[in-house]
Amino acid sequence: MSHFAHHSEENYLKTLFSLSARDIKKVNNIALAQALKLNPATVLEMVRKLASKNLVEVKKDKTISLTEKGRKRALLTIRKHRLWEVFLVDKLRYKWNEVHELAEQLEHIESKDLIDRLEAFLDYPAFDPHGDPIPDKSGKLKISSTIPLSSGEKGKRYKVMSLAETNDAFLTYLEKLHIKPGMKLKVEDLHSYDQSCSLFVHIDGDP
């Protein structure tokens, strides 16, 4: 069965994409291994394989980055992931914080047009349930201007667009606070007593 041939590759590309989006600093083997929760030896050989397929490139300083081809593949996988998430939430009535694992499986279904049909069925959503934009069928992504809440200004109001973390504990925590994408928050206070930055938020109505 060659149906499932590219699961791993796609995971590597997707992870590389989101690492390069999130972090300013360069991604090395260790960082990628940590993000994927895999052994550095494993990651090393896979990166070589991806490099030989022209999907990633390794610079002289050992920094790993996507090629244009790799970036496109990553975005097409992300497209599948996000459209399936919309399906799970809008049609199967999952909560937005429950769908990540399932979408992780569904994104690997291989078909030329399944995902385009799904997109049409879902009425061409622009964002997934976490507020992240959905790439179009050619792998292009509209960038919306978002800032981390921690760099917001005290007293100002912001609309939650998307979430930097997608781990289950965090999503469940937000669920408990009734915070979800699209919601408006007012920054009450900002205080960074360590590297991280905590803040109080006030939940508004729906003005």
Place this chain on the structure above:
Amino acid sequence: MSHFAHHSEENYLKTLFSLSARDIKKVNNIALAQALKLNPATVLEMVRKLASKNLVEVKKDKTISLTEKGRKRALLTIRKHRLWEVFLVDKLRYKWNEVHELAEQLEHIESKDLIDRLEAFLDYPAFDPHGDPIPDKSGKLKISSTIPLSSGEKGKRYKVMSLAETNDAFLTYLEKLHIKPGMKLKVEDLHSYDQSCSLFVHIDGDP
């Protein structure tokens, strides 16, 4: 990733189920290997693994059959397969003869309740687009009384319930003749000049 751990197992069980349903004769290693399009050596070792897990049993005459546990697992996989087929046809507007390959992938998605939600979303369909019954969530299958068209009586009318063959060429052929499950056919003539049995059919309206 252990997400995909049981793909092969499920394929073996499903194939064993449909072989035992179709054929009266006992299923041996060669027959199973042919049905799965795999090498007999491969099948042999997998059958041993399945036997050690109490999913199949091998009798003294080398006949391979499902245990009750294996049968249930097979039916739950078939349930997934058929519900996904309904989704693809009813919601994504695929033709009923195009969905087999995709459902083959989708059936392996692992989740306790995804498929139950899908079933609810689809409004608890009793049959898949090929006319085959959909097992319930406990793996039970309602048997409907069907006969092969070749053992029908000349001049009588029959409703197409399901298809014995699911290969693409055959499905495409039926598609060309506009024959699909639910349709009523009248047997014009029966003549078996070889082992197989050919017949002329007359396509009725929708009375």
Place this chain on the structure above:
DNA sequence: GTAAAAAATTTGGTGTACCAAATAAATAAA
């Protein structure tokens, strides 16, 4: 510049699921 720490790489493994080809055992045909 050298020692310590960190990162990269090599080496030798694992489990799953597959294969071809050789051999053994069972069945059928003469």
Place this chain on the structure above:
DNA sequence: TTTATTTATTTGGTACACCAAATTTTTTAC
């Protein structure tokens, strides 16, 4: 029954995607 044929099984492989532990290389600190 003895041979021929078909099945079953064993043996020795492959590819993929992973790992731990040892080693080498690079970076950083002193």
